[in-house]
Structure formats: structure tokens, C-alpha cells
Amino acid sequence: NAGVTQTPKFQVLKTGQSMTLQCAQDMNHNSMYWYRQDPGMGLRLIYYSASEGTTDKGEVPNGYNVSRLNKREFSLRLESAAPSQTSVYFCASSEAGANVLTFGAGSRLTVL
Amino acid sequence: SQKIEQNSEALNIQEGKTATLTCNYTNYSPAYLQWYRQDPGRGPVFLLLIRENEKEKRKERLKVTFDTTLKQSLFHITASQPADSATYLCALDMEYGNKLVFGAGTILRVKS
Numbered sequence: 001n002a003g004v005t006q007t008p009k010f011q012v013l014k015t016g017q018s019m020t021l022q023c024a025q026d027m028n029h030n031s032m033y034w035y036r037q038d039p040g041m042g043l044r045l046i047y048y049s050a051s052e053g054t055t056d057k058g059e060v061p062n063g064y065n066v067s068r069l070n071k072r073e074f075s076l077r078l079e080s081a082a083p084s085q086t087s088v089y090f091c092a093s094s095e096a097g098a099n100v101l102t103f104g105a106g107s108r109l110t111v112l
Numbered sequence: 113s114q115k116i117e118q119n120s121e122a123l124n125i126q127e128g129k130t131a132t133l134t135c136n137y138t139n140y141s142p143a144y145l146q147w148y149r150q151d152p153g154r155g156p157v158f159l160l161l162i163r164e165n166e167k168e169k170r171k172e173r174l175k176v177t178f179d180t181t182l183k184q185s186l187f188h189i190t191a192s193q194p195a196d197s198a199t200y201l202c203a204l205d206m207e208y209g210n211k212l213v214f215g216a217g218t219i220l221r222v223k224s
Binding site for chain 2: 035104
């Protein structure tokens with residue numbers, strides 16, 4: 001019962017480097033999401049994918065790109081990392097219309 | 113813009129007492145509201161969902177109320193235990209369930 005799996009769990013980048021956060025779910029959910037969590041600000045939606053083949057911007061999409069590779073996988077890419085992107089990133093999934101989210105364990109990213 | 117407010121100060125209570133956490137929102141009319149629990153270093157875990165036409169929802173020691181006139185939800189944990197210590201997040205739906213917006217969360221500490 002893996003649920004939502006994120007990799008890597010920790011990453012340190014230098015300003016300007018690129019990287020991709022991977023997310024996979026095994027619950028046959030239609031919708032997938034990427035959030036970032038910063039102290040005192042709660043979870044903020046970066047991008048979401050309501051169904052396979054579609055993606056949409058959330059509240060804070062600048063500096064990020066996403067790919068819904070198939071129904072199981074939803075990746076988040078930072079093309080040119082900035083210190084402001086230092087955060088904990090959470091991937092989540094839900095059945096279409098139900099909107100109860102199942103979260104991954106998080107990926108802690110530090111940009112120096 | 114939409115705003116969700118949860119007590120930023122930690123709530124400290126004695127074991128066995130009832131903990132009450134508050135979620136207030138403005139400029140928004142959600143169809144439903146959710147509560148999640150988050151432990152340090154882990155992703156949020158879903159607890160309860162309450163719809164706009166429901167006044168109250170219960171699950172074991174948990175109770176949620178939803179007052180759409182006051183734009184407020186209260187989350188109660190009765191007979192609290194040290195194991196209930198965590199951060200509790202409220203979340204509201206946007207766009208008919210395609211997006212969830214989260215509050216910053218309230219830290220609950222239950223002392224034995």
C-alpha cells in the first residue's frame with residue numbers, strides 16, 4: 001500500500017541548477033497536485049492535473065513546469081532554481097470529484 | 113482575494129480535555145471544507161470532510177462544525193491524548209473541487 005511516492009526526499013541545489021521532482025501514485029486516482037509548504041504560509045498549490053493529459057496553474061506556478069507523464073506519474077521541474085524556491089514540496093492525488101487528497105511524504109529542497 | 117485564517121499560536125491543553133481549533137475564511141463560499149492532520153516531517157493526512165449543507169460531522173473523538181453564515185469551521189477533539197499532538201490544517205475547495213486552498217495550520221500540544 002505505497003499510496004503516493006515522491007523522490008528525492010532531500011535535495012540541495014545551487015542557484016541556476018535544474019532538477020525534477022518525481023511523484024507516482026498507485027491508487028488509480030485521476031487528479032494529481034503539487035504543493036509547496038513554507039513556514040507560516042501553509043500549503044500553496046503550484047500546479048495540478050485534473051486528469052491524464054491536462055495540467056493547470058495553481059496559485060504559485062512561476063519558475064516551475066509540470067508533466068503528467070501518464071495516469072500514475074506527475075513530475076515537477078525547476079528549470080533554473082532560485083533561493084526563493086527553497087521549500088518542502090508535496091505531491092498529492094485524489095479521485096476525480098472526491099477531492100480528498102492523499103499526500104506523499106514530501107521533498108525538502110534547499111537552493112543555495 | 114480569498115483568505116483562510118487559523119490560529120497561528122499553538123494550542124496547549126491538558127490530556128483528557130477537549131481541544132477546539134478554529135478555521136475562518138473570507139471572500140469565499142466553499143461547497144465543502146476539510147480538515148487534515150500533519151506530523152513533523154510528514155505529509156498531511158485527511159481526517160474529515162463537511163459539506164456546506166451539513167452543520168456537524170463526527171468521527172470517533174473528532175467533531176467538525178461548519179457555519180456558512182459566520183464563515184467558520186470548528187474542529188473538536190474530545191478526550192484529547194498526547195498522541196493527538198500535531199498540526200491541524202483546514203482546507204476549502206475552489207472551482208467545484210478542482211483545487212483545495214489550505215490554511216497555515218494550528219499546532220496542538222496535548223500534555224499528560
